Amino acid sequence: MTTPPVFSKEYAADYDVVYAKQDYTGECALVERTLQRYGKAKIKTILDLGCGTGTHSLLLANRGYEVTGVDRSESMITQARTKKPNDRSMPVTFQQGDAATLNLGRSFDAVLMMSAVLDYQLENQDVVAALQTVKRHLNPNGLFLFDVWNGPAVLKTRPQERIRIFESHGQKLIRLAVPKLDSTLHRCTIEYRHLLLQPDHQYRETVERHTVRYFFPMEVKQYLAETGFELVSMAPLPEGEGSVTDDHWHVSYVARNLEQR
Template sequence: MDSSTGSDNFSSVYARAYDATYCDKDYEAECDFLEEIFCRYKGGTVQSVLDLGCGTGGHALLLARRGYQVWGIDRSPEMIAIAREKARTAELANSIHFEVADICSLDLRRVFDAVICMFAVLSYQVSNEALVAAMCSAHRHLTSGGLLISDFWYGPAVLVQRPSERVKIVQDGAERLVRITQPALDTEHNVVQVRFHIMRLRGKEVVEEANEEHELRYFFRPELEFYLAHTGFVIEHFCPFPQLDERPGERTWNVTLIARAC
């Protein structure tokens, strides 16, 4: 049995289990949502996209297939290796580039029409310093008037609904993946400490196992407005993810922010 414990990067076990664990995630619909934002707030002129915290490339690959020039950035070498292999298999190497890097210190020396931070990547910026660095990085890579689009954990919903333990079991070929999620709410620091226990089973045998400790910050609109304004952005819109014309509320765990670089 292969066993590992996650640190700052996702463990290799977690990375290999990632796509199977989120097999029910509707990336196509989420890219439709992104294109709706591109159309409404950039008049359909977006041609290049930087995906910060791209993971295994779920959004980046679909956007590349739809004709965008895409760069995907993630600090997990295992995730990027999977994303590159998927790009090679899909014959998208000419329209997409994946790179291992920290989004907070990234400097590609090029700009994009839009920067996306999907799947609560912003919420992984737990400290104020990391949040500012990530926003500055996004701004540094945007054209004037370019869009920053990010979903995040919404404070009012987290405090009302409260995170709870969950178990997810999915079939991955001849094997089963079991992920146990155990969250702990820290209201003093506006974070949720999440412990993942992942097992890959072949029959009754555990062939791979990993423990991961993640920490995610939940945000409130006024603080994000403050940080965005002080890193060179103008707020365009807040909405439930992925519902552009609705308003966030206490049942809206994931909220989307849309901001414009000025």
């Protein structure tokens, strides 16, 4: 058994098996509706910050957007590149980079941080640094779409130990998630234990520990204001509309870049 770093080669290889049934198409449709609803101009270019293995980026490129996918895990980016069709006309590129320090030297009409990417910014200064990265990559009045764990819901319905089994291409992946909540630091450390069983009876066991932060709505609003954003919308996921309550674990936010260049 090995204990690799977070977002290791093994985790990247397992990622698309674990999330094979996630409704990526529906999520991208919601992104597009949101961009059309709140964009002051037609959205053409998107930065997908924390793109993982690139599924959202690829689907959005198929919808006609020019997409740049960035992730801090080189293993995730490698996986994303293997999923890109050989058709060079598809307007999507992938590269490695960190949300706290990224500087691509260009700006976009919209920036996405989907699937709780912002939750990995644990310290207050990390959150500010990530938001500053978003801001320097946004055009004036550009949109920032992101989602986070909702603090009131996390404290009401605390994370529980879970075991799930996934099967794909003759492989079976058994995943045990063991969470440990720290309500003082607003964090949850989750130990993921993966047992991958191969058709030839070989197996691989890996362990990763992910520490994520949860946020409260007024806290998010304050962070956005401090870094030059206007909060435009807040809604529960997966609905993407309606009022947020303490029963909603995942909340999406839409913010607008107030800076005029």
